[in-house]
Amino acid sequence: MANHVKKGSWTADEDSLLSHYVTLHGEGHWNSVAHSTGLKRTGKSCRLRWLNYLRPNVRRGNITLQEQLVILQLHSRWGNRWSKIARFLPERTDNEIKNYWRTRVQKQAKQLKCDVNSKRFRDTMRLVWIPRLVERIAATSGQSLPACTETSTSTPTISESTWDDNSVNADTSGWGDGFEAGWWEEDGVESSFESLWTEENIRFLQQQLFD
DNA sequence: AAGATACGCAACCGCTGCGGA
DNA sequence: CTCCGCAGCGGTTGCGTATCT
Numbered sequence: 728m729a730n731h732v733k734k735g736s737w738t739a740d741e742d743s744l745l746s747h748y749v750t751l752h753g754e755g756h757w758n759s760v761a762h763s764t765g766l767k768r769t770g771k772s773c774r775l776r777w778l779n780y781l782r783p784n785v786r787r788g789n790i791t792l793q794e795q796l797v798i799l800q801l802h803s804r805w806g807n808r809w810s811k812i813a814r815f816l817p818e819r820t821d822n823e824i825k826n827y828w829r830t831r832v833q834k835q836a837k838q839l840k841c842d843v844n845s846k847r848f849r850d851t852m853r854l855v856w857i858p859r860l861v862e863r864i865a866a867t868s869g870q871s872l873p874a875c876t877e878t879s880t881s882t883p884t885i886s887e888s889t890w891d892d893n894s895v896n897a898d899t900s901g902w903g904d905g906f907e908a909g910w911w912e913e914d915g916v917e918s919s920f921e922s923l924w925t926e927e928n929i930r931f932l933q934q935q936l937f938d
Numbered sequence: 939a940a941g942a943t944a945c946g947c948a949a950c951c952g953c954t955g956c957g958g959a
Numbered sequence: 960c961t962c963c964g965c966a967g968c969g970g971t972t973g974c975g976t977a978t979c980t
Binding site: 735736755756757758770771774807808809810811821822825829 | 964965966967968969970973974
C-alpha cells in the first residue's frame with residue numbers, strides 16, 4: 728500500500744530517530760523500525776543507513792595503506808565479496824570498500840586497458856602490487872608486517888589457511904626500475920594508489936600485461 | 939566567470955538464502 | 960514440503976562537489 732515511503736538523503740531528525748531506536752532495541756527487526764519510530768523509510772533503508780553511517784566506530788574516507796593492502800589481498804582471493812572483505816576491516820563498511828574499489832582500482836585498470844576482473848589484472852595485483860605494498864608499509868612502519876594490521880581481539884585475521892603464500896612470496900625481480908621510484912609514495916595519510924600511476928608505470932605495466 | 943565534465947559517495951534496487959509457519 | 964517474509968549482499972544509479980575548459 729502507498730504509505731508514502733520516503734527516499735533520498737536522510738535528515739538529522741531521521742538519523743536521530745533511527746539511532747535512538749537501535750540504541751534501545753539493538754540491531755535487527757528493521758521492518759519494525761518504521762512502525763515504532765514513525766520513520767517513512769523501508770526496513771532496508773534503515774538497515775543501510777545504520778550500518779553505513781550511524782553505527783558507532785564507522786570510519787569514512789582516508790583508506791590507509793594497510794587497509795588498501797587488506798582490500799587488495801582479499802579481493803584477489805575472493806573477488807567482489809565485499810561484505811566478506813569488510814569483516815576484516817571492522818571500521819569500514821562493505822559499501823565503502825565497494826566504492827573504493829570501483830572508483831580507484833577499476834579506474835586504474837581502465838588506464839591499463841584491461842578488465843579489472845581479468846586474470847591478468849588479478850595476477851598483476853597479486854604478484855606485483857601487493858608485495859610492493861607490503862614493502863612500502865614495512866618500510867614506513869619500520870616493523871614486520873602481518874597481512875592484516877587492523878585487527879582487534881574480536882576481528883578475524885587472515886590466517887594462512889585463507890591466504891595464498893605465493894602472493895607474498897612472488898618473485899618480483901625483473902620488474903624493472905619503473906616500480907622502484909614513486910611506488911606507494913606517502914603523502915600523509917592520503918597516500919594511495921594515485922602515486923602508482925605515473926605514465927611510466929602504466930606503460931610498464933601494459934608491457935608486462937600484454938607481452 | 940560560467941558551463942561542461944569527471945569524480946566520489948550515499949542510497950536504492952533486485953536477487954538470493956534462510957528460517958519460521 | 961511449500962510458501963512467505965525478512966535480512967543481507969552486490970550491482971547500479973543519482974546527486975552534490977570538484978576540476979577542467
